[in-house]
Amino acid sequence: MSWDDAWREGRTPWDAGQAAPPLVDLLASGALDGAKNALVPGCGGGWDVFAFAHARVRSVGLDVAESAAPVFARHRDEAKLDATRARLVVGDFFTFAPAERFDVIWDYTFLCALPPAWRARWAERMDTLLAPKGTLATLIFPATHPGPEYVGPPWPLHPDDVRALLLPRGFRELRMERPARSHPAREGKEWIALWSR
Numbered sequence: 001m002s003w004d005d006a007w008r009e010g011r012t013p014w015d016a017g018q019a020a021p022p023l024v025d026l027l028a029s030g031a032l033d034g035a036k037n038a039l040v041p042g043c044g045g046g047w048d049v050f051a052f053a054h055a056r057v058r059s060v061g062l063d064v065a066e067s068a069a070p071v072f073a074r075h076r077d078e079a080k081l082d083a084t085r086a087r088l089v090v091g092d093f094f095t096f097a098p099a100e101r102f103d104v105i106w107d108y109t110f111l112c113a114l115p116p117a118w119r120a121r122w123a124e125r126m127d128t129l130l131a132p133k134g135t136l137a138t139l140i141f142p143a144t145h146p147g148p149e150y151v152g153p154p155w156p157l158h159p160d161d162v163r164a165l166l167l168p169r170g171f172r173e174l175r176m177e178r179p180a181r182s183h184p185a186r187e188g189k190e191w192i193a194l195w196s197r
């Protein structure tokens with residue numbers, strides 16, 4: 001099933017219906033203060049996009065699924081936000097060519113949704129889309145070890161997987177820790193990490 005079909009048919013089991021608690025905590029901690037704009041690739045229903053907008057960071061949600069757009073728009077209305085603060089771009093992360101680079105990029109349930117063979121291209125795109133002094137924030141999930149018969153998505157993801165993608169590109173690991181809070185079903189399966197160059 002394509003992503004577009006999933007959104008059209010409402011088969012979105014990953015959608016937690018609220019912003020990721022580790023992102024809410026990260027924004028509240030001041031760690032991303034000073035950021036003017038943020039990108040959320042694979043934003044789906046937009047919850048994390050709206051968390052940035054509520055923290056006064058102009059945010060862009062990017063999603064390849066056209067049928068996610070009405071869902072995003074409905075949630076944005078409910079959040080009392082508009083496109084000047086939380087904009088949706090329907091498009092492919094791998095060809096997205098924005099007018100400006102981003103001070104923050106937030107990855108949650110996006111890298112794990114991509115086939116593992118695409119991960120090197122993910123890192124290359126992050127390098128291209130992030131502003132020179134920007135921060136890449138990754139909520140690494142699901143840090144699980146399913147059996148050999150398991151087929152994603154989501155594809156398991158561990159700190160060392162992300163290190164292997166980003167460190168060779170000149171990213172520095174600023175933080176790697178277990179978040180204090182997670183969506184209930186995801187407790188113990190996440191790591192929050194910050195990276196810069």
Ligand SMILES: C[S@@+](CC[C@H](N)C(=O)[O-])C[C@H]1O[C@@H](n2cnc3c(N)ncnc32)[C@H](O)[C@@H]1O
Nearest residue numbers: 003014015042043044063064065092093109113
């Ligand atoms: C597992 S869902 C996660 C959605 C959202 N981050 C959340 O946590 O609710 C992955 C999302 O990535 C989007 N997606 C997949 N491939 C993409 C691509 N190449 N470019 C942009 N979005 C993509 C899908 O349409 C889907 O909405």
